[in-house]
Each structure stands twice: as C-alpha cells, then as structure tokens.
Amino acid sequence: MLKLSRLTDYAAVVMAQIARHPQASHAAADLAEAVQLPHPTVSKTLKMLVKAGLLESQRGAQGGYRLARPASKITAADIISAIEGPVAMTECSQAEGGCELVATCGVADNWQRVSLAIRTLLESVTLAHLADTAPIKLPVQLPIQSISLSAASA
Amino acid sequence: MLKLSRLTDYAAVVMAQIARHPQASHAAADLAEAVQLPHPTVSKTLKMLVKAGLLESQRGAQGGYRLARPASKITAADIISAIEGPVAMTECSQAEGGCELVATCGVADNWQRVSLAIRTLLESVTLAHLADTAPIKLPVQLPIQSISLSAASA
DNA sequence: TTTATACAGTACTAAAATGGTACTCAATTA
C-alpha cells in the first residue's frame, strides 16, 4: 500500500495543529486532547519530532512545543523521515551497496529514480500546505503525465 | 520509510525478468533460479501476480508464466497493488469514511492529494521502463518542483 | 528554596504484519 505508519499520521496531524497556532507553546496533553489521541502516544511522537529538529521544546510550567522553523520550511518528507527514517522505496535505495542481489536484480537503478521522484514530490509539500484547512488544488494529474518517464526515454 | 514490502520488490524483479523474454513461458523454478531467490517465495509472488491479472499461467509440462499484456501496459502501480493492495498513504485514503477522527484530523484532504500525486506518478512508470537495463533519464527533479503545490495554492 | 509542571529517555509488552514453508489438489502434456 505504500502506506505511512500510524505514528507518522499522528505526527502530521499534530504538526498541523501546532502550525495553526505558531505563537503558542503547546503542551503534549493539550495537543492530545485537541486531536483526540492517547497522550502517551502523542508524547512519543513529539519527542521524535524534536529529535529530528522539527520542533523545539521547553520544559517546566508553561512549557511545551513549538515549531523550530516556519511551517513553510517544513516539508512532508521532513515529517515522514522524522518518524520512519529516510524516504526510500527499497532497501538498496537507502544503504550503499547493501543488496547482494544487484547482479540479478536488474531494476535497481530505475526503482531508485522513481524513489527519487517521490521524495522530490514530498519535499515540495510543506506543512503550511497540509495545515491549510482549505484544500489546495493540486494540478498534478495531467502535469505529471506530461513529464512522465516515457517522455524522457530518449 | 514509505518502503515497499520485500515481496513487492521480488515481484518487480520477477516481472522484469519475464518482460525481457516475453515470448517464452517461464516456470517458477527457472525464475527463482534466474533471480536467485527461494523458489516457494517466488512461486507465492507469481500466484499473486496472476490473481491480479498481470500474468497468465499455464499448468502442466512446458507450462509457466507469461505477461498478460505488453510490458508497456503494466505499470509500477499495478505491480505494487497486486502485492500490497491499493496504493494509498493513509488509512482514510482507501476506505470511505473509515476514520472517525475526521473532525480533528485537519490534514486528510491534502494528504489524499499527495497520495493521488504519488499514485499518478507510479502509474506513469511502466514495466517496460523498469525492465530496461539502460537507466532511463528521469528529469523529475526540476519539473516536479515547477508544478509543486505552492504554485497551485492560488 | 520548594513545589508543581512538563519534557527526556529508556525499557518493556502486546498485537499485528510480514516472510517463508509445507502440503494437498488440479490441469496439462508426452
């Protein structure tokens, strides 16, 4: 399914929530309440996002989380990598020379190109986009066709 | 990581192998040997590909597998769906109204747009592309930027 | 300076998904 993990989903929702009130400091408990998810799980997610440098935290009373940089500078790829590690479709597209089947594989190169295209796409989507409640119009269906691989096979 | 499952990887490799010799009928054992993977696993993968309508099979002596249609008409999305089910990034982007958190989610719409963009991308990559040992040049880095979401936010 | 608040870090458990295997049945061909 090429599916995101549930925690990644949570992370996106929480990040969007924070992005909608960038000035405030958000306690984990408040966020959990706002998005209707269990507190410990939200807390765990928040810690990962801090570790990845997407959020900043402050301890103590009146503490909480806030964005480390503007929502327009945080990408979907950032959020995904924070939780799941680097965006890569195959084993071999993240490690260097880890796959011993290279000889018989025959699709490695092109899979990696696809992987790169997806990563690039995810890097072009920002948290600001995601947090926007008004759905943005995405004219991707036709344009992507027009720059498809077949057009580039020359 | 947005990673493909290992079986999906196998499927792509096996499909590419078949695509390189479209006339021949390929027995599971031969394919397993060719791609250096365990026979039972390859066999399982092949069955799934048949079920999805990407391969046709023939039993008995001299039987085996062959493509159900030309490699140029089989997409990466087809192969992925055959093994992992529909290409969808989130739970809610495949089922209808399954998620009860819609009210507090706030990112559902835009995630689905991203999901759609990825699906479209994967549908534009064919087995013929993947099987091509000469890597195709993929000018996706810049073009995708130029059709990015931000350009469409107006 | 004490106390309450809130994040950091680690470890653990339970559940689910995944990968891999085995076994029996059915079809085809020589």
Next chain:
DNA sequence: TAATTGAGTACCATTTTAGTACTGTATAAA
C-alpha cells in the same frame, strides 16, 4: 498414465509497530 507444473490453503516464526510505564531532569512560579 506418469511426469510436470501451477493453484490454493494453512501454518509458523520473525519482525515491526503501537502503546504504556517508569524514572530522571529542567523550568517557573509561589
């Protein structure tokens, strides 16, 4: 009729994921 080869199902082991608990630490307010 025997050999070959795929179909289908069921099963088990492993890994991954999700979720929880607990202890420690920093901050701020009283």
